[in-house]
Every structure is written in C-alpha cells, then in structure tokens.
Amino acid sequence: MSEKWQHKQLGQLLKLRGGYAFKSEDFREHGDVAVLRISNIKNNGIDLEDAVYVDRNVAEQAKDYKLREGNVVIAMSGATTGKTAIVRKEDLPLVLNQRVGVFDIYNSEHLSEEYLAYVVQSSSFKNQILVNAIGGAQPNISGKQIEDVEILLPPLNEQRKIAAILSSVDEAIEKTEAIIEQTEKVKKGLMQQLLTKGIGHTKFKKTEIGEIPEEWEVRRLEEICEIRYGKSPKGVKVEYSDYPIMGTSGHVGYAKEFLFSGPMILVGRKGTIDKPIYIERDCWIIDTAYGLFADQTKVSLKWLYYFLTSYDLASLNEATGVPSLNRNSLYSIKVPLPSLNEQNKISNILTSIEQKIETEKEKLSIINEIKKGLMQSLLTGKVRVKVDDEVVSS
Template identity: 35%
Template sequence: MINAFKFYKEEKFKETPIGKVPKDWEVIKLKGHVNIETGKRAKGGALDKGSIASIGGEHLDNEGNIRWNNMKFISEDFYKSLKHGKVKEGDILLVKDGATTGKVALVRNLKYERAAVNEHVFIIRSITNRLLNEFLFYFLFSRKGQIQIRTRFHGIIGGITKRDLETVLMPLPPLEEQKAIAHILSTVDRAIQKTNEIIEKVKRLKKGLMQELLTKGIGHKEFKDTEIGRIPKEWRVVKLKEVVLEAKPGFPCGKRDENGVIQLRMNSIDTEGWINPDAYVKVPPPKNVEEYLLKPGDILFNNTNSVDLIGKTAIFRGEFSKCVYSNHLTRMRVNPSKVIPEWILYVFIRKWHLGIFKAICHPHVHQAGINKGDLLNLKIPLPSLEEQEKIIRMILTIDKKLKAEIKKKEKLKRIKRALMDLLLTGRIRVKVN
C-alpha cells in the first residue's frame, strides 16, 4: 500500500509560530477542532474484576498503545451514569496529571466491549472533517507535539487542563495528505506490534526453558528435595560466596564530565540479562578507577532500586572498552573452576522472576536495597561445569533470538521517529498516486 504513495521534497515554506511549514498547510489551535473530555472516579474506587474497563494513566504505554493487562473495572450502574468519558475506537487518550502527564495513546481496538477513562485521562476527538483523528494522534505523540504539551504543565509533578490543551498549535495538511501520513506511520506501528508479539513469545519460551533446565537439568532421573526446591540428585546447593571470588559495589558520583569515564547505573541493566549500551553517564574518574573497571564476564547485580526492579542482573560482555559502575550495582567475579558466569546470571534472572529479591530486600524511602552479606549468603543450585555449559548453550540460543528481535524493534522505532520528523513537518511531502 505504501507503494501507492509518491514522496517528494518540499521547497516552499512559510514561517509560523511553530516553525516552518509548507505554504499550502495551515496552522490551527486545537480549540474549535476537537472535543476534550474526561471521566470521573467511581465511589469507593475501581474494581479488580468486571466487564467494563476503567482506563487510567498507568494503562498507557510508551509506544502509543493501551495496556489491557492488569485492567481495572467499573460497575454497570456507574457506566450508565457517565455523561462523559466513555471510550470509542479511534479515540486519543492523554494523561492529564501525575508523573506521566502528556503520555498519549490511540485506541486502535477495544479489548472490552465497553470502556471509560478515569479522572486522570482526557479523551480527545476531532469534531471537524478537516482534521483526521489518527493524524492528530501522531502529532501529539511526536517530539514537537510533546514539547508543546510539556510547556503547558502546571504543578510540581505536572498537570495539564482542557484549556491548556486547546491552545496547542498544530500543522494541518490537506485531508488526503493527513490520511496518507497516518497510513504510513500506522504501517510502521503494525510492524512494531508484530515484533512486540514475537518478543513476548520468545520471553515466555525463555522463562519456561529456564524453569525446566535450572531445576531438572539434562537427562536426570533421580531428584532430591532441598532448601531451594527439588533438584537433580547429583547437583549441590551452595552459597554464592562459595563460588565467587569477589562481590564489589561500585562508587557514587553526582558529577558529570563529557570527557570522563562511562559509568553504568541501575537503568543500564535490563530484565533479560543484558547491558543497555544507550543508558549510561560519563563521570570524572576517581583516583582508584582501576579498581572499578569492568572486564568481559563480570556479573553486575542491581543492589538498589524499586522493590519491583531490585535484583536485575546482567553480564558485561565488553559493550565499552573502558567502563565503571555505580554504587547501585555490585560487580561479581566467579571462580572459574566452580561456576560459569552465565550460570549465575540465569539462576538470578529466575530468582528475580520468582520474586526472591523482592522478598529479601530491605525497603527504604522510594527504594529498596540488598546488602553484600545477604547477597553472598544466597543459596543456588550447582551442577557440574560440563552440565552448566550445556544448559547455558541451550538458553543462549533463545537469548540471541530475543536480542535480535529487540534490536529489530529498536530499528523500527528509529524509522518511525525519522518519518514523523519528516512527514509531520512537511519537509517530505506525500501524495496518493
């Protein structure tokens, strides 16, 4: 279908309050072109079960979609009493207050037959046939749209009113061009969604494979009950301190230095055991920087984070030539005669899924911590090095597939950002052939 479009570079622009736009485009305020409404809170709060969805800010993801899992619900009587806030397919939803103010999503389909927003979310609908709702969504989702929304925030943690939103300025191409732009961007969105589905499928496969291999091993027929569960008879249960040579926390640093050393932090580790090479800061190197340099094969354990994220673990695989780590991470180096780093990694990922770290952490204000002593006293299953190697190879096969799909998704997201930047500003024009 994209082949049905003709692309060309625009040459004629005009200056407007939102920057240069093509001469034949308009710039409009949302007021008079959209209807903005919100819902309200049910007396006693939302329900955990039901058939009428209650959508709050927490149900909007970072990619412009609705998270239908962990949904809240409202009663039939409350839904019938609502004069505003009932959701339809094609609606734009925007978080109006709280920490995620400005987050926006398009209701592409309704998982539940009926749904309504709560008091923290706006519904935005075009009320003119000159403005396509899907085009409006992509503008509000874009970098330029988000900048306008954020400049209208009120309060310490942000909030935006209906009147604020109505003052947002946006470019208005001819309707047919709006349709073409929306179609192109939604095509990329569908590719991202398909990739998301593959990623979730591979994650479930990996989780199931770890459950099987890290508790039953390969080819075992006899098992024994232990303090960490049922494991093969030939395996041992050991404390972490019996198989690691070092467990060293990193150093804190609030300063930044563009010419400094790369420092990994708690958000540098994902929940699948990988380092995010885009999540780091550069800090002035301490005098004893050599003590904190990472080597390939080092295990990084997230010792401080929210209760839900504490315990994330990853292996440093040489993502950077020179790299250190913060005090929110603990570096572990294993005894290679007893254990392979990836064995510790996968055992810890499974413990994280089971909520073990959540259970043993020490809660603080807004965060939680696991101290070095508790970490080293953790008990883990230990097969022979030969069996560790076999199990790791099997899980790594799935891990590589997962990593490839995640990279594919990131590439698609970069393509989408580039297309939005070009098409929504009119620098590249599109015609229907």
C-alpha cells in the first residue's frame, strides 16, 4: 500500500452531530417537513413511508438540524444501530431527530462525503461500531465512540474515483430493485384481473363471490382438492437427503423418506397461515401445515396456488393467540373456477412473471456480492484505482 494512504480516526476529519429533541406532541401523520428517526434508516437508505412530520414553525426552531442532499447519517441506538444512509434530493425537506447522527466534515479537501458514505457501509466500520454498541439493554453508541473509529484514508482524487466506481454499482442495484418492484406491481395487477375476469371474456354473471365470467363455476374448495395433515418427522432429520422438510417458513431440513408425493400446495395450519407455498417435488411437511392435493386432469394446482395467494387466508384465523386455521374453514372457501385449459393459461402467464422476478432477484444478489467484494478491495487499498490516466499500484 502506498505511503499516501493514512490511518485516521474519524474525529480528526469530522464531527458527528446528533439530532434535535423534538417533543412527541410536535409530531403529525402529515405535515410540512419530515423528521428522520432511527426507524427510517433501512438497508443503506432512507424510507419515509412511516415517517412523522412537523409543521414549518417547529421545523424553523430546529433549523440547525435541517439536512441537505448528500448528508451521511447514522442510527445511534435501537435495533438499527450502526445503519447508515445518504440523504437524497427526494427525501427533502428533512430534519434530524435525536439518536440519529449526521457527519459534518471539517475540510472537504481531506475527506470526500461520497467516499465517507461507503466507508461507513464497510464491514470494518460496522464491526467497530457493533463492538462498542453491545452491552446495554439495547444497542447504543455515542458520537465520541463513532469519532474514535479508525479508517484508511487515501488521497482525495482516489477517494473520488473509488466513490464513483461504487456509485455505478449502486446505480445498477437501484435499477434492478426498481425492475423487481415494478414487476411485482404488474404481477399483482394481473392476478387481480386474471383470477376474477379471466382471459378474453365479454359476458359475466353475478355470484355470491362477485362478478365472474359466464363460463366459470363457483365451487367450494373441498370439491376440487384434498387437504392432508403434515407430520413431525421423528428421528429422520439428517443433514442432506433427496427429501426436503418443508414448513411455512420454507425449507427447514431434510428427511430420509418423504411424506407426500408432489406436486402440492403447503398452507400453514398454525402460526403462519397466510403464505401458501407451491411444491413440485416429493417432500415431508411438518405438522403445523396442511398439504393440498388435486386431480390435475381436472384442476391445475399451480392455478389454485395463485388463487390462494390472492385470498385473505388470515381472515379465517380462529385463534386469539397463535394464528390457527381449521381444515373445515379452509374447505369452505368458495372458488371461481375456470375450465382446466384456462386455468393452465392463467398459471402460465403468472409463472412467467414470477420467473422474471426471480431472475432479477438473482441478478440483484450477484450485484450485491460484487459490491461487497469491491468495497473490501477498494477501501483497504488491496486494489488501487486508475486516477488521471495513471494506475496507482500498491
């Protein structure tokens, strides 16, 4: 590593400034200026969906705590301790609440704010933060402890170049996340349309479950599928085999033998009851879930899976404590049933949308891993960057 890289404590480069102590009665569900609380810092970003607001008069009292585009902020207590974010233009106007800190750099010729944003996302920084945060009833860290964190500081031109490289990766992440979000919306809209109106129908009839195509029938779930209880495996759980053990949280282990032959739909019986899972392979289903089976020469299980994911299964909850779903309640669900041919067409359309979402999620995972590797290499000087048409080598 070049001698130009230096070990510096953050306190030599900046001051961490805490937020304003607003009164709880100042907060509104809607208002002029959003308040940045620790709960609004999520996944290296700011999420103001559940933000509280203050009116302009209160915001003016806290004018020294107004944030600007590019500010780097950090959560200093609670479950999100150590999480950081960069203030974006679309987040403004925004004021800083107590227990959230903002980094005020002394001299921008020594430390780039864009570079700082990636330093505080690094595993090295977060590990130092977590060591200091642990110990109380809840995670908590002071401004002084954050300022004592040591970082590696390259020359300013390298800082800017490193930040530019990582920013380009962030742009790819944001674009992929936007594609996923938009495709999820498309899927939701298609499900609502296809599962109630079908494909190409022009004539509809009124039924006890709403308006459906004339050719469709209304059937109770017990008429089109069979529900079987899952079973807790005893002495058959192993590290790996051909048969997964499935619960409402997904894959939870492996069994030496299978309980049910796929395909099937898993629906929670106790605990999580509102997230059906479609399973194609032979597997074991634990006793807190049901397995749904059907004669696929008459009913498409994949179509039924999409219908059940759109149905409010939580409304059938019969327990005041742990959610519970009675088999008879599940059987009593009334289903708008198209022909088998149309069921298959609908499920194929929705499956193609799901595959698009999964492909983009896999892409997002790869890009995140690339960013993680780049940060590890670039922020430590293990890999040097090209600056002013010259490669700075270690």
